[in-house]
Amino acid sequence: MIEQIFTLTGGNEKVVEKVILDENLHYMHVIINQSDGFPEHYTNAVVYMTVMRGIVSLQLGDQDYYAYPAGTVLKIPSNTKMILNNFNPETLELILIKAPPPDVLPE
Numbered sequence: 001m002i003e004q005i006f007t008l009t010g011g012n013e014k015v016v017e018k019v020i021l022d023e024n025l026h027y028m029h030v031i032i033n034q035s036d037g038f039p040e041h042y043t044n045a046v047v048y049m050t051v052m053r054g055i056v057s058l059q060l061g062d063q064d065y066y067a068y069p070a071g072t073v074l075k076i077p078s079n080t081k082m083i084l085n086n087f088n089p090e091t092l093e094l095i096l097i098k099a100p101p102p103d104v105l106p107e
Contacts (some may be wrong), residue, residue, distance in 0.1 A: 012091045026098040033092070037085035045098035047076040054092035059083040 008029045009015045014036060020027035026045070033084070037057075051072045058074075059065045061081050068074060076082065086092040 004042065021101070022043055023101065024099070026101045028096040028098075030094040030096060031091060032086050034089050038083070040081065040083045043076055043078055043080045044102040045073075045100065046078050047082075048097040049074040049076060050095040050097075052093040052107055053096060054086060054090045056087045056092055056094060057085045057087050081102075 006019050006027075009017055009031070012031065012033065014033060015029065015031040017029045018026065019029050051068050051070050051074075053070045055067050055069050056072075057065045057067050059082070060076065065083075065085075067087075072077065
């Protein structure tokens with residue numbers, strides 16, 4: 001086979017999976033439920049975020065929270081302060097792509 005095949009976890013349980021981590025990009029799949037999220041941190045690369053289902057609430061830099069529904073694609077600059085939450089009862093599912101990838105792999 002020439003191609004590589006990767007599989008995403010389905011369902012509604014919390015998932016933070018590093019699907020592809022290579023020299024071209026980092027491709028991550030995230031599922032989180034209501035009242036869950038990521039604490040304040042600074043992006044370590046340009047982040048392309050696709051909201052697959054649910055509504056993501058993001059606080060970027062010094063802005064207030066904004067809510068982005070399924071079907072939204074965001075481009076977040078590197079070194080941006082970010083807080084990500086799911087304040088809604090619907091399960092939130094995201095695809096996060098970092099390209100180019102950061103020099104240090106995420107834990």
